[in-house]
Amino acid sequence: MRTFTIAFWKEWVTAIRERRELASAFAYALAGPLLIALLITNTAREAADTSPPTWRFCESSAAPAPLVAALESKGILQAADAELCLDIPATYEADIAAGRTAGIVIVADLNAAEKQARKMKAALEAYGDTLRNERLAVAGLAPEAATPIAAELRNTSPVGVLANRLVGALILFLICAPFFVCQSTAIDATAGERERRGLEPMLTLPMPRLSLILAKFAITFVIGIAGAFATIAISLLIIRKTPIADLGVVMSLDVKTALIATAMLIPLTAAVEAIQMAIGLWSRTFKEGQTYALLFAFTPVALGFGALMGGGGGVKPWPVMFEIEAMKAPLLGAPWPDVTGFAIAAGLSLAIAGLALGSCIWRLRDEKLLAES
Amino acid sequence: MIEVRGLAKTYGAVQAVSDVSLTAGNAAITTLLGGNGSGKTTTLRAIAGLIRPDAGATTIDGVDARHDRIRALKRLGFFADRFGLYPRLTVREHLELSAAVHGLAGPSLANAVQHTITLLDLGSIADRRTAGMSQGQQVKCALGRAIVHRPANLILDEPTRGLDIFAVRLLRDLLKRLRGEGLCILMSSHIMAEVAELSDAITLIAHGRTAATGTPADICALAGTSTLEDAIVALSTAPQRNAA
Numbered sequence: 001m002r003t004f005t006i007a008f009w010k011e012w013v014t015a016i017r018e019r020r021e022l023a024s025a026f027a028y029a030l031a032g033p034l035l036i037a038l039l040i041t042n043t044a045r046e047a048a049d050t051s052p053p054t055w056r057f058c059e060s061s062a063a064p065a066p067l068v069a070a071l072e073s074k075g076i077l078q079a080a081d082a083e084l085c086l087d088i089p090a091t092y093e094a095d096i097a098a099g100r101t102a103g104i105v106i107v108a109d110l111n112a113a114e115k116q117a118r119k120m121k122a123a124l125e126a127y128g129d130t131l132r133n134e135r136l137a138v139a140g141l142a143p144e145a146a147t148p149i150a151a152e153l154r155n156t157s158p159v160g161v162l163a164n165r166l167v168g169a170l171i172l173f174l175i176c177a178p179f180f181v182c183q184s185t186a187i188d189a190t191a192g193e194r195e196r197r198g199l200e201p202m203l204t205l206p207m208p209r210l211s212l213i214l215a216k217f218a219i220t221f222v223i224g225i226a227g228a229f230a231t232i233a234i235s236l237l238i239i240r241k242t243p244i245a246d247l248g249v250v251m252s253l254d255v256k257t258a259l260i261a262t263a264m265l266i267p268l269t270a271a272v273e274a275i276q277m278a279i280g281l282w283s284r285t286f287k288e289g290q291t292y293a294l295l296f297a298f299t300p301v302a303l304g305f306g307a308l309m310g311g312g313g314g315v316k317p318w319p320v321m322f323e324i325e326a327m328k329a330p331l332l333g334a335p336w337p338d339v340t341g342f343a344i345a346a347g348l349s350l351a352i353a354g355l356a357l358g359s360c361i362w363r364l365r366d367e368k369l370l371a372e373s
Numbered sequence: 374m375i376e377v378r379g380l381a382k383t384y385g386a387v388q389a390v391s392d393v394s395l396t397a398g399n400a401a402i403t404t405l406l407g408g409n410g411s412g413k414t415t416t417l418r419a420i421a422g423l424i425r426p427d428a429g430a431t432t433i434d435g436v437d438a439r440h441d442r443i444r445a446l447k448r449l450g451f452f453a454d455r456f457g458l459y460p461r462l463t464v465r466e467h468l469e470l471s472a473a474v475h476g477l478a479g480p481s482l483a484n485a486v487q488h489t490i491t492l493l494d495l496g497s498i499a500d501r502r503t504a505g506m507s508q509g510q511q512v513k514c515a516l517g518r519a520i521v522h523r524p525a526n527l528i529l530d531e532p533t534r535g536l537d538i539f540a541v542r543l544l545r546d547l548l549k550r551l552r553g554e555g556l557c558i559l560m561s562s563h564i565m566a567e568v569a570e571l572s573d574a575i576t577l578i579a580h581g582r583t584a585a586t587g588t589p590a591d592i593c594a595l596a597g598t599s600t601l602e603d604a605i606v607a608l609s610t611a612p613q614r615n616a617a
Contacts, residue, residue, distance in 0.1 A: 204451035
């Protein structure tokens with residue numbers, strides 16, 4: 001215990017004095033929430049936009065008065081600076097009169113005015129339905145005869161699909177925190193120290209290798225958890241300022257939620273930091289270690305996107321997959337996963353951490369570690 | 374006392390040492406001599422338990438670091454050839470770290486650290502971080518770390534490398550003083566003037582084997598030369614002999 005405390009002090013002083021490393025670690029906690037908040041704000045603004053589109057005729061387009069009147073009756077007015085224009089063929093009125101299909105092209109830059117274009121298309125289709133019904137009535141047919149099935153979509157989710165994906169992305173972002181926040185510290189304490197030839201003097205001190213590894217692990221774990229808490233707390237703080245409620249999302253955004261969510265990440269953080277240390281000790285240089293750690297950090301991204309795109313499927317007790325589902329409980333008020341699932345996921349994470357730390361101790365016995373990088 | 378018997382070590386296809394034996398006694402400075410790649414660092418690392426020999430045995434005061442690493446290292450101060458200083462720790466913190474791991478605490482730790490700072494003339498840089506320090510300052514810090522706990526045995530891998538004449542003189546006086554206090558000092562060096570003045574005994578390693586052992590005078594007599602440098606060159610190419 002004594003040698004652990006001494007080694008911990010050395011690692012702590014070394015870590016906190018490396019301001020660039022700490023700054024890069026906590027940049028994730030600051031920059032990420034801002035991006036998510038921006039996404040939420042934009043999505044909410046778009047969702048709240050119910051204003052009718054404006055339009056104009058394209059050059060050389062025909063200008064049928066009944067169509068203009070029908071659109072105006074829906075509040076869809078012409079404007080000289082409108083982003084979308086209608087290209088109507090000269091045969092339009094003749095086609096309508098003859099009972100043929102008249103084509104209208106909506107011309108727009110869909111990157112800038114996709115929503116307006118969709119609204120215009122819907123308005124034109126509605127006008128087309130009216131004309132169709134008139135034609136059927138003239139032919140002595142009830143409009144219902146041409147519509148044997150009327151299918152309707154009714155959303156039972158309290159959250160819209162897009163909002164659901166946004167919340168999923170937010171949870172994934174929070175789970176990624178342990179992977180990114182402490183990466184530099186873990187690699188510097190292992191591959192960096194090896195590159196600086198700092199392991200050799202430590203190994204010639206009368207200190208158990210276990211103390212040295214546990215001290216390095218404790219530092220990376222503490223910084224990892226602190227970074228995860230900072231990421232979660234800052235995210236919730238920033239999201240409070242966004243119109244997330246307009247998306248129909250009810251989130252718990254207080255300090256207690258941040259603490260519970262952080263606590264749920266403890267076993268995963270232990271596994272992640274231990275693996276990053278093992279990666280560092282099995283790498284020859286800091287750069288090599290950082291490259292492998294970065295590749296490793298894509299694990300939750302890949303798994304998370306898989307879960308996000310794949311939909312539900314229940315809570316799986318695997319590290320990362322478990323946290324993705326379980327975090328919905330404190331954040332969104334979803335049902336809590338059962339204790340067995342939590343125990344399996346936590347047990348697996350801690351077992352992985354134990355194996356990774358064991359490989360670190362094994363590596364410290366390896367004389368190749370002291371060979372030139 | 375440090376003893377090495379029949380040490381052999383290979384790294385893949387490279388035979389680093391094939392048969393090295395030496396005894397470094399207490400109250401004496403024993404120097405390990407040999408060309409680049411002759412196996413000096415391998416031998417010193419094997420004594421400190423940093424590498425596992427393929428054959429042979431190494432002991433520090435009768436304790437083999439392979440079998441009881443902590444007990445052996447408590448008897449040792451080790452100065453590595455590449456220093457391995459922590460750039461974000463100060464000189465004082467380096468000394469405190471080493472002293473604390475060796476069991477010192479409280480006033481005895483503070484006294485040991487201050488004594489070492491004074492001994493090595495480190496006062497002006499004691500509270501500076503080692504990042505950006507000159508080679509000489511780094512050598513002194515690494516040396517301080519190796520002796521702060523007053524070990525019974527001291528291993529130094531080329532300690533005079535990079536030192537100016539003032540620091541070399543300081544080191545020379547320090548080693549003589551430590552020898553006078555009864556320490557067993559085993560060092561490797563390339564600087565013949567230092568070796569001739571400081572060494573009570575020399576072990577010459579050539580081609581991974583002990584080529585000769587004895588006092589500097591014995592080594593010269595054995596080689597039939599008037600200077601130690603000539604003797605080392607002559608004996609490095611000759612079969613193994615024992616001058617003692």
